[in-house]
Amino acid sequence: EDQVTQSPEALRLQEGESSSLNCSYTVSGLRGLFWYRQDPGKGPEFLFTLYSAGEEKEKERLKATLTKKESFLHITAPKPEDSATYLCAVRRNQAGTALIFGKGTTLSVSS
């Protein structure tokens, strides 16, 4: 069964304290792994797409990496405004192009 698991469920960091979020997946025929950010009361905001093992994408303090079984979202020197829930999703090689989402990691960064 196709599945996406994110860990930890919640993460508290001090401002400037770097860390990583994990997304492990099992899917038949990966057609992309996606990271989103979601603020309370809002829709998910697209961050990155990764397609193949070894690929990396960066945006400001965020860097996403991909292996054959998992993806990491590295947060370098986070700021309070990075506080949000981060969602991971995969697209499988199947008609409909629907995404399978993990439950998310809620990040809190305090100053």
Next chain:
Amino acid sequence: DAGITQSPRHKVTETGTPVTLRCHQTENHRYMYWYRQDPGHGLRLIHYSYGVKDTDKGEVSDGYSVSRSKTEDFLLTLESATSSQTSVYFCAIKGGDTYNEQFFGPGTRLTVL
């Protein structure tokens, strides 16, 4: 901003009443999706559309129907709302540089009493 609006943004209704949620997009995207988001679950697909009058079921389609009579509008209907359908509903479109990303609307919070 993917040009997606959802209406209403909040709704409270009673068990057994019909409810229709609307998703409107302004950029002529072919694919549109309805997801629901509940605590303890990831976003789950309800229905999707791949063109006018072309729709298909997702993972949690029981109790829901959809219609797409125009490219810009995708409607989600709960024929007879139940308390288990209390949720936040998100509409999404497929687009992006590689036409592989999904972009989400602001959501509709539905409460069924």
